[in-house]
Amino acid sequence: MITTTEALEEAVQRALKAGAVGIDTEFVWDRTYYPTLGVVQIGYPDEHAELIDAPKIEDWSPFAKLMSDPDTVKILHDAQQDLTILKRACGAYPKNIFDTQRSAGFVGLASTISLSELLKTLLKVRLAKSETQSNWLARPLTDRQVQYAEEDVRYSTQLMLRIMEKAEKLGRKKWILDEMSEYEEPTLYEERDPDLEMPRVRKSGSLTHQQREVLRALGAWREHKARKRNLPRSFVLSDDAIISLTKQPPATIDDLKPLKGLSEKSLKHNRDALWAAIERGRNGELPDLPNARPKGPQPDDGYEARVDFALAFTKGTCMAAQIDPALIGNRADITALVLDAEDADPAEHHILRGWRAEFCGKQLLALLRGEGSISINTKTRLPQFSS
Structure with a gap:
């Protein structure tokens, strides 16, 4: 060694x-x-x-x-x-x-x-x-x-x-x-700024807007603390404790009590910081999440059908060429391109850059703009592009 x-x-x-x-x-x-x-x-x-x-x-x-x-x-x-x-x-x-x-x-x-x-x-x-x-x-x-x-x-x-x-x-x-x-x-x-990410917290569905902001603030505080002390997130503050503080926030700092995943000792050391995080969330002091504000055209009644169409073309093209479709992108990537097809910027869609654009991205964009057509290749029995 x-x-x-x-x-x-x-x-x-x-x-x-x-x-x-x-x-x-x-x-x-x-x-x-x-x-x-x-x-x-x-x-x-x-x-x-x-x-x-x-x-x-x-x-x-x-x-x-x-x-x-x-x-x-x-x-x-x-x-x-x-x-x-x-x-x-x-x-x-x-x-x-x-x-x-x-x-x-x-x-x-x-x-x-x-x-x-x-x-x-x-x-x-x-x-x-x-x-x-x-x-x-x-x-x-x-x-x-x-x-x-x-x-x-x-x-x-x-x-x-x-x-x-x-x-x-x-x-x-x-x-x-x-x-x-x-x-x-x-x-x-580079480590991502916790203020700009939605924390992964179990049982965090069905929250009001303000509750989501409190959850974000508590999650960001936990992330900073865990990094600084090199401890697992759950050692700093458990998901259960975050959910309790989010759904039933204390009215005052004195109302902060020990919880499952928040010991009396931990609360003693972090009371002020936890209260500041809760207030930060309540007051809407966090920056917007990068994808929080919709960009470009909004979903219409037919967009899901276009997404399915785009996925079928992409999968068929990949299968015919023996390339893993996962390399091209996931459903979220395809959906973003479908919604932005009329004014798509390659800088915002990796399927329109590099080898992906050459392989199928340009053809897919043409199809989404009503140019060209898709048919079934009788030999491969897979979808293919026709100009």
Whole structure:
């Protein structure tokens, strides 16, 4: 195990020289707001793998050099969560990322496929996925943990090459590279402002407008507190407590009482802050949610039929080309385009940008504007566009 910054620097130099390496993380995430890194794996093209003992590393600057190097491919599976964790650890925005899961959606497989299934399908390699619930902070690691961690990155380069080989035959190599470049967008790794998000709170349906604002204010306070103290949200304030304070708010600060999920001790320390949050919600002091105000044309009687029509065309086009429809967008994405079709701005609809526009976005927009037509291909028995 790599336990020093000097050894980490040597491993990074080997990775930079290799030009492409697999990267993965193992972490524990049960009593903290942020995942606690236990192990970081590097897999080299020769199938050699090295494990970094994350808690022992005090200076992550060598790893930052690797993650931000534009000439070295970093290969991950289901990359977003790992990249977010690594960005927090080393501070560097990632460059030149290849996501084997997402890219699989371009070559006839699901863009949500598991690593073990992808390896079995493309490389005939079978993984023993027996350590998914391991304690990755315990030391020493067991032999089975080490084997599990190494196998997650041992075949990364081979897997990328096999996917790209299939993509090149299908003429989709450029599309995959276009998609992978999205991982270089800095906003992916920035924490969102809790004031601008509706918190996820169980049993929060059927609220009045003012109750929703109180819930937002309490949720935002909880989020800030959880981040600051690196605690799970429920350790700061439970969903049950938020619902109680939202639906039956105290009339005065003195009326704040202990609740399920709000202990007497916690209330003593946070009484003023909780009261300020409740008052903030009552007084309507929070900014509007980004999507709170309707933009563009409003739904009409026929818009759901147009959405179904657009989804059928998109799904048929994807099935005929063996591309996972999930890569194009979900129902909400399609609905937004349907409602905005007459004056759609590519900056606001990712289906009208990059490879998606080339593949089906432009045709879909034309159909929604009454241009062209859709018919059933008698060979594929799937919907297709006709100009």
